[in-house]
Amino acid sequence: MIAVVRFPGSLDHDSAAKAVHAAGGTATFAWQDDAELPAGTTGVILPGGFSYGDHLRPGAIASRAPIMGAVRRFAEAGGRVLGICNGFQVLCEAGLLPGVLRTNTTLSFVCRQVHLDVADGDTALTRGLAPTISVPVKNQDGNWLGDPATTRVVFRYHGENPLGSTDAVAGVANARGNVVGLMPHPEEAVDALLGSTDGLPLFRALVAA
Amino acid sequence: MTEVPLHRRLGLTDHENDLIPGLIGRAPTDAELMMFSLMWSEHCSYKHSKPVLKRFTTTGARVLQGPGENAGAVDVGDGMAVALKVESHNHPSAVEPFEGAATGVGGIVRDILAVGARPIALLDSLRFGALTSARSRHLFARAVKGIGTYGNCIGVPTVGGELMFDDRYEDSCLVNAMCVGVVSHDGMLSASAQTPGNALMLIGNRTGRDGIGGASILASAELGDGDADKRPSVQVGDPFTERKLLDCCLELAAADLFVAFQDLGAAGLTSAASEMAAKGGRGLDIDLDAVPLREEGMPAAEILVSESQERMLAEVLPADVARVVEICTRWQLDATVIGTITDTGHFVARHHGDVVVDIPASALTDDAPVYGVASEPQPIPAPLDLASVAPPADLAAAWRGLLANPNVGSARWVYEQYDHLVGANTIVRPGGDAAVVRLPGRDTAIAITTDCQPRHCELDPRNGGRATVLEAARNIACTGARPIAASDCLNFANPEKGPTGWRLTEAVEGLAEALEALTVPVVSGNVSLYNESPARAIYPTPVVGMVGLLDHAERAVGISFQNDADLVVLVGDGPARLDASEFLGRAEGCPPPPDLDAEVAVIDVVIRAAEAGLLASAHDVSTGGIATALTESALAGGRGCRVTLPPGRRADEDMFGEGGGRIVVTCRPSALPALMELAGLVPVTPLGTVGGAEVGITAGAHTVTLSLDDARDAHESAIPRALA
Structure with missing residues (x-):
């Protein structure tokens, strides 16, 4: 059972749950004020959106919500956690992933289909992905700043760096590889009718745990 | 200098002001006058457009809810x-x-x-x-x-x-x-008030002093020099609260907790509450002291007409009020009982113990004067004399220039x-x-x-x-x-x-x-x-x-060319004219009147061809003419084409002329006979084939080509260059 964590202002929780279903799994929602993840949780998704309206900084308030204590314990025990877009911002703000996400160098929201190079296919979550995948990116604050030399980089933008991130980084993992965050939206790349199914292996890996 | 009377400052005419005492049996209070000025504004009452809007057909087999x-x-x-x-x-x-x-x-x-x-x-x-x-x-x-x-x-x-x-x-x-x-x-909601004794609840944002008089001062008058002073009449948005309001109200609706439901827009509470009451033939008794405010000391009139955003008004059964409050609290939203539905037909509002408003709700919503629309027919200009427009010396340069025009170029910068x-x-x-x-x-x-x-x-x-x-x-x-x-x-x-x-x-x-x-x-x-x-x-x-x-x-079906060697086919034979076209760049001449029967037939053919799976792409010929339509399909599909246009009067008109009744489709060569049979009497004209890295167009004696790279550069940079 995959727990999709909802905060006020989360937007992509339904799409994340649909992607889990498309990967053959089942999903349930956990809420910001819950002290524990639902019983039987085998993986966690922090979905995209504008939690708490991006007030203070994107992800800052959500990272201190009660449910994040449970997510931290789950991750420290080796559980698989996937943060997408705002979920990635929350994981960085919570210190579960390295680096910070700044406003895009375009100073604007960017919504575009992009190609990603899978820089590290050896994590628990990225194992089944093709070397290059097509997924949409859509955010205002996706410009990752960090030290690529000491960070386990898992995704880089292919052929362009649309948000201006350090070393064209699109997604990173923790050292152990069980926590992965990325700005683009693999949950919107699981349906051929919408243009790409390249994101599906990520959810299969999450469901398989 | 004599002071301008209040009703005129609020946007009411003297005639309208004189009507009010007859409707309510006495002179209005200032708060009531402000409510009338907003509800009788063009924005809320459609007093100039109502007779014209009656012309529309608003019923049909699929219509579940028409205007109103x-x-x-x-x-x-x-x-x-x-x-x-x-x-x-x-x-x-x-x-x-x-x-x-x-x-x-x-x-x-x-x-x-x-x-x-x-x-x-x-x-x-x-x-x-x-x-x-x-x-x-x-x-x-x-x-x-x-x-x-x-x-x-x-x-x-x-x-x-x-x-x-x-x-x-x-x-x-x-x-x-x-x-x-x-x-x-069965989940559709109405704004019509139902049962006396039910609670009237305000859900969402607090009420502040933004957007006072927006409908009358801003929306129903010409713009002019003093516009900077009107900034306080503009509302301020809070999208985070709107998202919570969406999630919360859909949960409340799914739990069947709304008897009637209405948003607060122009003229705020005044409009939402009076429309709810008048639609249901009911009245309302509102306690303005119960309305959650952003600041203390707001006068009754401001609470009644504030256009603060992200607020909804609901009629709720008294027994359900506690559940509504509980769900709204979980979504971190205010939900407050501000009054009750009555059977009097009157909009009553109390403030600090005084009755500040007591008027028939329908006087606000239904009794605005209706004006006949002025009508002074204007001559329809003659069509453009093509000889008066100099043909471009370089058709390829004209084509690139048109693609780089912000009215034709890509809207990517926006979307x-x-x-x-x-x-x-x-x-x-x-x-x-x-x-x-x-x-x-x-x-x-x-x-x-x-x-x-x-x-x-x-x-x-x-x-x-x-x-x-x-x-x-x-x-x-x-x-x-x-x-x-x-x-x-x-x-x-x-x-x-x-x-x-x-x-x-x-x-x-x-x-x-x-x-x-x-x-x-x-x-x-x-x-x-x-x-x-x-x-x-x-x-x-x-x-x-x-x-x-x-x-x-x-x-x-999309606009992108899909496969090399597909046929490029024109459905319909509507006119290509430079009158009022983007190529001409101004409203001059007069485009030919559309042929309604021919247009409807073309539309029907394309829909049936798509349903039959015959089409790889379809693109309407509109702004910028057929050269633009072909270029857009080529850029979207990453592959060019080579076509010959039907014979016309002049190459620039053939390429850039506008006018309805034409759709460019592509299909496999094997699908053409089925497409022609399906089209019946609607003209279907093969123009050429998909393929290559350029768009090549033959119009009369001219053959013009544009590489996809040049076309993309012009098309994509149109708006960014104009803004730089």
């Missing part, structure tokens, strides 16, 4: 309905573009929410002055930012719209927003700032003819577009109105969808002036005739008048929002 509620709704099968509405937020956007455009989005989303529907798509129809003007660049860039900031944060994809720049919109820009939502038939994908149902993304959005959890989809032909409407408003509807229908048809419903937003100048009144009446007649020919009902709409300054008036701009239905989402 917050949004119209049509049946889309399996017990589901689609709700739709277009609305303007022109005047606020001209005064403060970011908040004006943002709250325009918020308002239209709440209109859809008010009928119980989940919003699934937004579109924006934007018109500004030429981008050579610093003011227009500012208004345009800030309005786009406002739409994006609000729409992105509430999680409703902005999937399409239209964009036009012309000097005539320099002083009065147009920001029209359309929203579409889905609701089950990449909008999340057009959230919800994971966007099948055809922005940049084509119409967007296609899958209905959540279904195999069916809807196509959505907004369109207008303002220059044609200026020269010949009736035929311009027809052409507007037909363009929208062609855009829907190009996705394979069949048009099922329309919403209109009539943007005009001051209707009290004879030529404008005539144009309004004529344009509506043209819209109505074309909609009837297509059997598409109008289920909702909005009117924005007085879009003029002392220096200039806008073109007549009757924007049409249209929705079409695709029974099989996976058969949706």
Whole structure:
């Protein structure tokens, strides 16, 4: 059972749950004020959106919500956690992933289909992905700043760096590889009718745990 | 100097002011006078446009709810309905573009929410002055930012719209927003008050001093020098609260906790409460001291007319109040009982123990004077004498120049700032003819577009109105969808002036005739008048929002060329003329009147061909002519084409001429016989084949080619270069 964590202002929780279903799994929602993840949780998704309206900084308030204590314990025990877009911002703000996400160098929201190079296919979550995948990116604050030399980089933008991130980084993992965050939206790349199914292996890996 | 009387400062005429005592049996209080001034404004009462709007056909087999509620709704099968509405937020956007455009989005989303529907798509129809003007660049860039900031944060994809720049919109820009939502038939909500004794609850944001007098001061008067002073009349948006309001109210609706439901828009509580009461033939008793405020000491009149955003009004059974409060508290929203439904028919409001308002609700909603529209017919100009337009020395350079024109070039700069994908149902993304959005959890989809032909409407408003509807229908048809419903937003100048009144009446007649020919009902709409300054008036701009239905989402067709060696085929033989075209760049000459029967037949052929799976792509020939349509399909598909155009009068007219009745489709060569058979008497003309890295066009004695790289550079940089 995959727990999709909802905060006020989360937007992509339904799409994340649909992607889990498309990967053959089942999903349930956990809420910001819950002290524990639902019983039987085998993986966690922090979905995209504008939690708490991006007030203070994107992800800052959500990272201190009660449910994040449970997510931290789950991750420290080796559980698989996937943060997408705002979920990635929350994981960085919570210190579960390295680096910070700044406003895009375009100073604007960017919504575009992009190609990603899978820089590290050896994590628990990225194992089944093709070397290059097509997924949409859509955010205002996706410009990752960090030290690529000491960070386990898992995704880089292919052929362009649309948000201006350090070393064209699109997604990173923790050292152990069980926590992965990325700005683009693999949950919107699981349906051929919408243009790409390249994101599906990520959810299969999450469901398989 | 004598002081200007209050009613005139509020925008009421002396005649209107004199009517009020007769309706309420005494002189109004200041608060009551303010309420009348807003409810009797053009924006709320449609006092100049009501007689004209009666012309529209608003019924049909699919219509579940026509005009009169917050949004119209049509049946889309399996017990589901689609709700739709277009609305303007022109005047606020001209005064403060970011908040004006943002709250325009918020308002239209709440209109859809008010009928119980989940919003699934937004579109924006934007018109500004030429981008050579610093003011227009500012208004345009800030309005786009406002739409994006609000729409992105509430999680409703902005999937399409239209964009036009012309000097005539320099002083009065147009920001029209359309929203579409889905609701089950039995989940639809009405704004009509039901049962005396039920509680009246205000849900959402607190009430503050923003947007005081927006409907009368801003929306129902011409713009002029004092506009900076009107900034306090513009509302301020809070999209985070709107998102919570959406989630919360849909949960309350699913739990069947609303007896009646209404959003607070123009004229705030006054409008929402009086409309709710009058629709149900009920009264209301409101305690203004119970309304949660952002600041202390607001006078009764301000509480009654504040246009603070993100607020909804609900009639709730007394036994359900505690549950409503509990659910709203979980969503971190205020939910407050502010009064009760009564059987008196009166709108009563109390403040600090005094009755400050006690008037029949229907006097506010139904008794505004209705004015006949002024009518001073204008001559229809003669068609352009082609000999008076010098042919371009270099057709390829003219073609590149046209692609680099912001009215023709890519709108990517705009739509990449909008999340057009959230919800994971966007099948055809922005940049084509119409967007296609899958209905959540279904195999069916809807196509959505907004369109207008303002220059044609200026020269010949009736035929311009027809052409507007037909363009929208062609855009829907190009996705394979069949048009099922329309919403209109009539943007005009001051209707009290004879030529404008005539144009309004004529344009509506043209819209109505074309909609009837297509059997598409109008289920909702909005009117924005007085879009003029002392220096200039806008073109007549009757924007049409249209929705079409695709029974099989996976058969949706896009504009992209798909396969090398596919045939490029022209369906229809409508005229190509430079009159009022983008190539000409001005409203001059007069486009030929659309042939309604021929247009409807072309649209039907393309829909049936898509349903039969014969089409690889389809693209309407519109702004910029067939050369532009071919280039756009080539760029979208990453492959060129080689075509010969049907013989015409002159190469530039053949390539860049506009006019309805033509759709460029591509198909496998083996599909051509089936397409021709299906088309019957509708002309189907093979023009050439898909393939290569350039678009090559032969027109008469001229053969012109443009590489995809050159074309892309011109097309993609049109807006960024104009803004740089």
